[in-house]
Amino acid sequence: MAPEEAVELVVVFSFHAQGEPRVNELWMTRTKKLKQVWTKLRFRSSCEKSSDNTGAEQSASDALQEAKSGVSGNNEDESQWQSTDVEMDKSVEAKDSLSFRPAPKDQFQEELIIRPLHSGDIYASFQFRTIWDTDFLQEGNKVSHYRLFPKSLGQVLSKFSVRELHISFTQGFWRTMQWGQPFIPSPPGAELWVWFQDTVADVDENWKELTNVLSGIFCASLNFIDTTNTVQPSASFKPLGLGNGLATLMKSEKLFHSSFHSQAVHIRPVCQDVQCAKPAWELRQTLNVVFDLYTSGQSKKEWSLFKMFSRTLTEACPLASSSKVYVDITDNPEGELFELSPATPVLSQAVVLGDRRTYSVYDLTKADTFGQLRSLNLLLRWKGENGDMLRPLLHAERYVAGFGLQTGEIHTLVYNNHPFRAFPVLLLESVPWYLRLYIHTLKVTSKSRDNKPSYIHYQPSKDRQRPHLLEMLIQLPPHSVTEVTVQFERALLKWTEYPPDPNHGFYVGSSVISALVPSMVAMDTNFTQEHPLFSSFFPVKEESNFFMRVYTEPLLVNLPTPDFSMPYNVICLTCTVVAVGYGSFYNLLTRTFQVDEPSLPLAKRLANLIRRVRGVPLLT
């Protein structure tokens, strides 16, 4: 990417990104030439392959859960958590009496958001957030004392000078058109992206080692993805090793019996305070699940915590400074659509993905939340039909066109459903080398007119080394569908490069669409209801744009295959043909033409022998 283009890009984004420090930061770092490794990894495809295999998939998530607790085994989990309890007391004591350097402050929060979806499915999103007010990456600040932050991850971060790390494991595909936007989007399969500190000299080497280590921690062979996916079942699914807090709800057989589930770990530096003088580290562990209770529940639209998780909540995690359950009741302001019990008077409003939502809040740290039964089993019963769902403003889909195994065309459709605002999106496609893209066939059309991307970055593939990387900035006209097409050719691979089920096809990871989307709230011009009148003089609000990342479907592409049963035959037959060539040339090169004289009968030859000895002329 040419530097001037980079600057331009950042200008575009930072202009829109006023209220979105995270995006800003993301793009600013790019200009600072902080080496970036964004890998929509090739392994995504093979992780996806394992999705048929629930065992393997489950184990990956087991591993994830295990990593959340930061240690490798169940027993160790418990011991660690118990010991930290003790340590906490000690540190308090120490602070009080001896006034040593105070241990860095850390805190843990947990949260569950439940959103009834319009399709009748239930979306449950767990989030466990740990914030640690220390900068353990700083030189000379070697931290060996870990409390809430998992040590295994902390060590990895400091060893590889990681600045940000995002890893997700997802099974199933998020159906944006039916379910709306997820809180944290994630592509099917696995995704890992990492920002390294600019002190890292050899990013590639660091990246390789880091993926090796992460593969170990998460039990998901991120590093050997070309060959096999050897995810092994190891620990049981007991998050945090404790039977309390929101983690009680995580019962593996229920979680994996769902339409979609995605587990992710996000680590990033954040500011400690408003001055932002010191960084703190934030670890978010998320689990997003969509339960299909509509079909499995005999078409009755009702759900409860027990139905979903076969558990109820009895207490908050003792280590958590906050532990809350939110239920999205935006569509139900008057209680006409569904009935939620036990009812709670506490409501909360938030602008989520550009839309103002209302939530019922259940605070697990308060004893009265659990009632007399000392357990909380949320129950929701639908009364009427669903209202209309607001269509997502940005939406994308992708498919392969063409027939036969020689060529094909990737079509990516990006929908801008905003009625009057155009906005730019950044489209990133990473296509494996065995689909040979022809970039000169790239076409971008909106409203059946050519829509030239304002910026294209293309890195051609190298056979067996790196995939194609195509990144472009496209302006989406309002209320339009933008179609991006590019032709490719399917390669024939070596027979050992095919997976065990070659005719199933090869997965191509989702393309990523990042955008600052004008929010629904900003579209709302009727301010007068809830706001003071003068506020309408300032129609541009903080939340007028929000950052959104959309993943398209992964593609399944068939490649031509050789016949796997006959390597010996092919080697023999081809060598025979070469030998035919060699033999016939050798024959003509080494021999000469001679008159074919029939050989003499045996008697004459014997007679000639005697004649030769005697020295008389030979017989002919």
Next chain:
Amino acid sequence: MAASLTFLLIVAVSIRAVLFRSSLAEIISERVEVVSPLNAWKRVVEGLALLDLGVSPYSGDVFHEIADGITAVALYLSIQTYNKNVFRKQKYALESDRYPLDSHELLRSPKEMFYIPLKVAMFYLLNPFTILSCVAKSTCGLNNAIIAVFILCTLKGSALLSGIFLALATTQSIYPLTLFAPALLFLLQRLYIPVNLWRSSFWFFTSQYVFMYVGSVVVITGLSFFLLGSWDFIPSVYGFILSVPDLTPNIGLFWYFFAEMFEHFRVFFICVFQINVFFYTIPLSIKLKEHPVFLIFMQIAIISIFKSYPTVGDVALYMAFLPAWSHLYRFLRNIFLVSCVLLVCSALFPVLWHLWIYAGSANSNFYYAITLLFNVGQILLVSDYFYAYLRREHHLTHGLYLKKKDGTEATLVLK
């Protein structure tokens, strides 16, 4: 003659022009028999697009027609020169009574030789293989043109131009390196320098020619370096040719063999197969040191059979020479069978490709079987011409009707 050549060119160009404008052009340009990863026009355009030169993928047809025209004219002129040469030699030999009386019917008459250059040009220009290659805008036509010009320069006796064009051809695809030997032999013969390792005149001329050739190679490589600004093109072009990473099916022997190869034998077999192309140069040069033009034909044929990414355009180049050896026809043993094999294979290539790739009712083995047969056919064709050439030479010196010692009619065998 010039008029008929012009007419031929016009016919050939109009055929191509019509095909370029038809819907067939696109289908042809996707055919794996016609284009290989090395010479596909689509890849040229892709490369230029990456260099941001903004070339339309639909320009360039005129350029390819011109390349074909150049090849045909160069071949025409070369064969004309060669025939004059042959005729002159034959005259000297006759005058010095070197031919036995009964071999006189093998001698070539000017009347018979008159139309051969035109036939050669026609064989190249109207060969369906060439037409397909041109319509697909394969850069193979350009390679062929360079080789044809190289042959012309050699036959005209211009060592410098011959060296330059050979260097051009070599830097394009390595394999024409083997044409160095016949060119050197021809130039030596033309200057009446005997191939004698003890003679300084031989070494003097050889080193001169080597210097011209190597110098041109260095200059061309240097120019490529300055144009591209890095040496990356060496692994990505020559490494690509030699290590065969792209296994896209073609009419050659490499693709399926290396798709099915056991990983630990891969390097070994790549070496064997690549050496195989260069291997025949020295024995053939020794055997055919008096006949460098036939040696050129043999080398081009061997390259087109055994190279790593062959296309029908390569086949067309050596097939263009066949009319020049029309006097060998009486000694060919299985020309009928071989022609049938080649024709049937050419027809079956698209059929089996369709069955494998589009219909899904056949698998890769079907297409592979046809490539095998096609290559066996080519090998038989070339070795048959080689046999016939050697046999005619034998008859020219020993007489056409050989007798056994007892006076009965003899049969000739290779021993």
